[in-house]
Amino acid sequence: MSRHRNIRNLDEEDYYDDYDYDDEDEYYLEQQREKERKAKIEAERKAKANQAKQLQQKPKQVKAPQQQQTNQQTKANPQKLGVVGGGNKGISIAVPATSTKNTSQVQSHVNTSHSQTKSIHSSSNNNNNNGNPPQIPANILAKLRSLHTTPSNTNTPTLRSHLSLVILGHVDAGKSTLTGRLLLSLHHVSPRLLQKYQRESATIGKSSFALAWFTDEDEAERERGVTVDVGTKFIRTDRYDFTVLDAPGHRDFVPNMISGAAGADCGLLVVAATTGEFEAGFAVANGGGGNETGTGHVGGQTREHIILSRGLGVSQLIVAVNKLDAADPPWEEGRFEHIKSQVLAFLLENGFKEKRILFVPVSGLTGVNVSNEKRKENEEEGWKLLKQWYKGPTLIEALNAFVPAKREFEKPLRLIITDVSSEGKAVTVRGRIVQGFLRAGDGVTVLPVGDDASVSRVERGKATKESDSPYSSVGNSGNGQATTADIDLNDIPELQNCALAGDTVECALSGVDAARVSPGCVICHPHQSLRPRIQRKFEARVMVMEHLAVPIIRGSQVLFHMHSIDVPAVLNRLMTAKKRGEANARSNPRVLTGGVEATVEITLSERLVLEEYSECKALGRFVLRRGGDTIAVGLIEKVHDT
Numbered sequence: 001m002s003r004h005r006n007i008r009n010l011d012e013e014d015y016y017d018d019y020d021y022d023d024e025d026e027y028y029l030e031q032q033r034e035k036e037r038k039a040k041i042e043a044e045r046k047a048k049a050n051q052a053k054q055l056q057q058k059p060k061q062v063k064a065p066q067q068q069q070t071n072q073q074t075k076a077n078p079q080k081l082g083v084v085g086g087g088n089k090g091i092s093i094a095v096p097a098t099s100t101k102n103t104s105q106v107q108s109h110v111n112t113s114h115s116q117t118k119s120i121h122s123s124s125n126n127n128n129n130n131g132n133p134p135q136i137p138a139n140i141l142a143k144l145r146s147l148h149t150t151p152s153n154t155n156t157p158t159l160r161s162h163l164s165l166v167i168l169g170h171v172d173a174g175k176s177t178l179t180g181r182l183l184l185s186l187h188h189v190s191p192r193l194l195q196k197y198q199r200e201s202a203t204i205g206k207s208s209f210a211l212a213w214f215t216d217e218d219e220a221e222r223e224r225g226v227t228v229d230v231g232t233k234f235i236r237t238d239r240y241d242f243t244v245l246d247a248p249g250h251r252d253f254v255p256n257m258i259s260g261a262a263g264a265d266c267g268l269l270v271v272a273a274t275t276g277e278f279e280a281g282f283a284v285a286n287g288g289g290g291n292e293t294g295t296g297h298v299g300g301q302t303r304e305h306i307i308l309s310r311g312l313g314v315s316q317l318i319v320a321v322n323k324l325d326a327a328d329p330p331w332e333e334g335r336f337e338h339i340k341s342q343v344l345a346f347l348l349e350n351g352f353k354e355k356r357i358l359f360v361p362v363s364g365l366t367g368v369n370v371s372n373e374k375r376k377e378n379e380e381e382g383w384k385l386l387k388q389w390y391k392g393p394t395l396i397e398a399l400n401a402f403v404p405a406k407r408e409f410e411k412p413l414r415l416i417i418t419d420v421s422s423e424g425k426a427v428t429v430r431g432r433i434v435q436g437f438l439r440a441g442d443g444v445t446v447l448p449v450g451d452d453a454s455v456s457r458v459e460r461g462k463a464t465k466e467s468d469s470p471y472s473s474v475g476n477s478g479n480g481q482a483t484t485a486d487i488d489l490n491d492i493p494e495l496q497n498c499a500l501a502g503d504t505v506e507c508a509l510s511g512v513d514a515a516r517v518s519p520g521c522v523i524c525h526p527h528q529s530l531r532p533r534i535q536r537k538f539e540a541r542v543m544v545m546e547h548l549a550v551p552i553i554r555g556s557q558v559l560f561h562m563h564s565i566d567v568p569a570v571l572n573r574l575m576t577a578k579k580r581g582e583a584n585a586r587s588n589p590r591v592l593t594g595g596v597e598a599t600v601e602i603t604l605s606e607r608l609v610l611e612e613y614s615e616c617k618a619l620g621r622f623v624l625r626r627g628g629d630t631i632a633v634g635l636i637e638k639v640h641d642t
């Protein structure tokens with residue numbers, strides 16, 4: 001198993017056309033509802049049967065008045081009377097309070113049973129090594145839900161919720177520069193630090209990359225002027241705390257881009273408007289000749305990033321039409337509209353919804369139309385030209401217009417680790433909680449290794465001043481700007497020292513060997529029923545890239561990518577296939593050609609943490625690549641127990 005570094009990569013191509021993810025989500029939700037409905041009917045049936053049984057037995061259970069009185073006393077003072085467990089869920093154990101000879105025996109019963117009872121009831125207990133997921137208290141959950149649904153345009157306090165934003169786009173489109181500009185405009189970094197970077201970057205002949213240095217922190221990245229790994233930053237706008245994932249644009253680093261997009265709720269696609277740059281980034285693969293890798297030759301990464309991000313679950317997008325200051329002529333409406341019409345058509349073909357896309361003209365380098373602040377202070381030429389035809393939002397206003405993501409707080413915990421560090425015996429992991437919740441003090445298991453650990457600290461990642469740790473959980477609320485969203489998760493006392501689905505977190509683990517924890521591991525609560533499965537074989541629905549030159553056959557060897565992991569895999573069964581738009585699928589196809597939707601069985605070279613998409617979206621989505629080219633994206637439908 002490899003955890004992404006520099007692997008040669010990628011092609012592009014539209015392979016998704018009218019693939020409707022919302023319908024797909026609805027399909028899975030419907031299945032889930034059906035499962036729940038059946039479970040409910042079954043539970044009701046069992047309850048009725050039990051009730052009937054009890055009614056039949058009741059006459060035999062008439063108690064003597066003396067015994068009834070004893071039972072009441074028992075409830076009031078269980079220990080005194082040798083009754084333990086509080087009587088809930090049928091686990092009370094009545095221990096006769098008899099002779100002193102038996103006291104120690106009784107006491108040991110008491111202790112054991114108490115701990116059993118406590119853990120079974122412990123919705124608020126951290127020792128959760130049992131069948132019940134630790135629950136967020138109902139009142140907090142209700143509050144979270146109500147805050148999440150409060151409309152943004154009312155004067156009622158709203159929750160500043162958290163979104164993960166991946167920055168996408170072709171190499172050199174200006175992603176890191178624009179991210180640096182956002183950090184500067186939102187006061188997360190100081191103009192002084194920018195001056196320092198300007199001086200230092202000039203000494204190595206890279207002065208135009210000074211803003212990019214806020215995210216490209218690696219020396220090699222700075223020297224080459226190319227992003228290699230995903231840079232993580234935090235920004236705070238009026239309405240949201242964003243984890244910003246600055247993905248690399250170069251085709252060699254697509255696996256890193258996949259791990260960034262896999263952890264994102266929304267995207268900022270940066271498209272360079274300069275002559276030739278847009279065209280190169282948006283070029284179509286030739287689709288004809290193919291190469292030894294099995295796909296046609298690759299086009300620009302704009303298309304590829306659109307396809308991959310949608311396939312990995314990104315559903316809302318801002319398209320920043322960047323570098324309009326350097327377009328010919330600069331800040332021209334026609335160029336903006338031309339780019340918009342082309343990119344929009346491709347986005348719609350690939351499953352994005354028009355109401356979830358915003359196009360914003362900007363210049364990351366000069367700051368024009370990034371924030372209003374710049375507009376006031378700087379009535380420069382760019383602003384004047386832009387204002388003649390553009391009345392829409394600035395980039396920061398557009399970020400505020402995202403809709404909050406749905407969070408699955410009540411599902412079992414899944415924390416996907418993206419980074420591990422250790423000092424002595426202390427192990428620190430960073431990652432994203434994709435569902436459930438986690439508290440300091442919780443016992444957890446790290447998968448697939450299966451080692452138990454306990455969580456001594458949990459800190460939610462959030463926007464801070466540059467001198468502060470982005471993970472500091474109390475006190476500092478970031479840039480100090482007035483905000484309309486004025487309730488922070490950290491303001492809710494019950495949520496201190498814990499983190500929820502959607503949060504980027506840092507946790508300190510104890511009792512685990514750092515050498516056995518790595519990016520791509522998944523943290524869950526320990527009980528067997530709360531763990532995902534670790535398997536090799538599964539059935540999946542895949543969408544094959546449109547311009548696949550060499551078809552996929554049974555036995556094809558591919559590279560399976562899921563969040564930050566990739567492993568070799570074989571497509572060992574082709575079960576059904578149909579062209580998009582066709583009503584009926586063919587069974588047992590001999591080959592899968594470009595643009596088909598198919599169900600297949602895949603066997604991985606090693607066991608991984610896998611879940612059906614209907615159970616956990618983040619662990620049920622994957623990408624298949626071959627020879628450095630993306631050939632399909634897919635959803636796990638059924639994990640086999642093998």
Ligand SMILES: Nc1nc2c(ncn2[C@@H]2O[C@H](COP(=O)(O)OP(=O)(O)OP(=O)(O)O)[C@@H](O)[C@H]2O)c(=O)[nH]1
Pocket residue numbers: 169170171172173174175176177178208209212225226227247248249250322323324325326362363364365366
């Ligand atoms: N004129 C102009 N140049 C820009 C703008 N934004 C970025 N650039 C320049 O474009 C070059 C690449 O910028 P980066 O921010 O490193 O691009 P990137 O998309 O992050 O690059 P990778 O991550 O390596 O794919 C640098 O020389 C920037 O100064 C802009 O708005 N206008």
